[in-house]
Amino acid sequence: MGGIMREIAILIVEDNISSRQGLARSLAEAGMGIDHVYTAKNGVEALAYLQSLPIDLVITDIRMPEMDGLELLKSCRAAGYLTEFMIVSGFDDFEYAQTAIRYGVKAYFLKPVPLSELKAEIKKMMELWQQAEKGEKLKTTSQYQARELFLQKIIKGDILPEQMAEHCQKFDLPVSGQYLVGVLDCLFFHEDSYNQTPLRQAIIDFFNRHWPVARYFLFQTGSKQFVLLLCLNGQNPGKTADGCRQLCQDLNQHCGHRIYIGVGPIVTDLSDIILSYQAAGRAVSYLLFEPSEKLIWAEDLPAENILPTATQTEVPQMIYQAILNHRPEQIKAQLRLLFDSFREDQHPPHFVRGMCTYIIISVQTELEKLWRERSLAWEEPFSYDVINNLWTISEIHKLLEGLFLSYSNYLQKSHTIIDPIIKKSLFYIKNHLNSPLHISQVANYVHLSPGYFSVYFKNKLNQNFKEYVTQLKIEEAKRLMAAGDLNMEEIAMAVGYDQYRSFHRTFKKETGISPTEYQKRGSQE
CATH class of the missing domain: 1.10.10.60 (Homeodomain-like)
Incomplete structure (x- = not known):
């Protein structure tokens, strides 16, 4: 299928493992332009996928344990999900078919359904999606985006109190109870080519296996971090903490890269979710120090309001003098002491970045004066904004050391060239x-x-x-x-x-x- 620019995702819901895996494999290998094929063994697992991923089409059996196909369909429509449905059933039941049609099912097949017929129906639907895309009427995608926008407004406190209940009902967020926010961050999240599907699927699998009673919402912020909003319904705090630890451990084992999770406090009012989110964001920022413990609790953080020590404020002048005297070992020693103090005292990341920015600006200001006095060209331009894009304290340390050593070398060379x-x-x-x-x-x-x-x-x-x-x-x-x-x-x-x-x-x-x-x-x- 050429022309469909977005990714196509299909969810197969079937309690029989061989049927489920066989159909998934057939569709994945069909060469139809289907990007993702997910599987769930019942309606409960399927709902978890629909809450966390933009699913275009659900192909579901009817009779399954815990939640059958029709219950799944009704739940989705009640929650406002506009995902398309096809039903594959072993029962030729007129009432089932009638109910399915009433809820907007696109096709109703009796088992065993010929794969060619199923593919033909999917192909028709994909052609309709293509036409809808040209008219910018992708209902499934817009519904998913609307939910993401709502959740982002919740964590920023941008929902008016009088509108809160209506929005929560529309997007199936409990209007009362206990709420907890976790912020997930990883170096790879910030790459344009990052494939977030394995992460999302790992989270879905975790909750299905280990924490089925938890109601959760997973979404991504504009800064590429992932936010996990948990609705706890009075769960024991100890069990909640254990669940968070297990989730962090599972993600780091199964995703193949270091994922840090900052956890905010439990709040009991929807309007306070912003406080839990802000605290979780501060907590996850401590990944700057590359801690061995990937789960970082906001309640364990040191004080935020600190001032530079007298020794720290003297660093710019000490480094400037070392540059003037071409003392590379002194430059390295001063920076080593500075960054050791950052690590030992676990200064807030914003303080570390701010202090390093201050040092660079101070040294550059003095050097520019010297450059002008000696009629030298400022050949080492540097934007201190780079500091905010570096991932770890080791990278910031390396940046400052390389920068100041280059200034020292340039200054020494300038003497021999000009005089x-x-x-x-x-x-x-x-x-x-x-x-x-x-x-x-x-x-x-x-x-x-x-x-x-x-x-x-x-x-x-x-x-x-x-x-x-x-x-x-x-x-x-x-x-x-x-x-x-x-x-x-x-x-x-x-x-x-x-x-x-x-x-x-x-x-x-x-x-x-x-x-x-x-x-x-x-x-x-």
């Missing part, structure tokens, strides 16, 4: 790292007095001569250690230290560990 004296000086230093290197040697090389050159060098590089040379020697020593061709005394000689003891002392002062310990750590990584 001829500095360029010549750095060339000399680089080629004489194997000697003690006194400032008078370099000053003489660029034809300046040692005193003037010292001030000139510090003004241009924001770092004095001795610090710069020491840092360069230590970086070269690290490179030689990684290469593994020289022993420690040879490395010390290669970077201009006549005595290993002097090299050892300087290395430990700069890095915090001895050369031997550094080399040992490197070999273990």
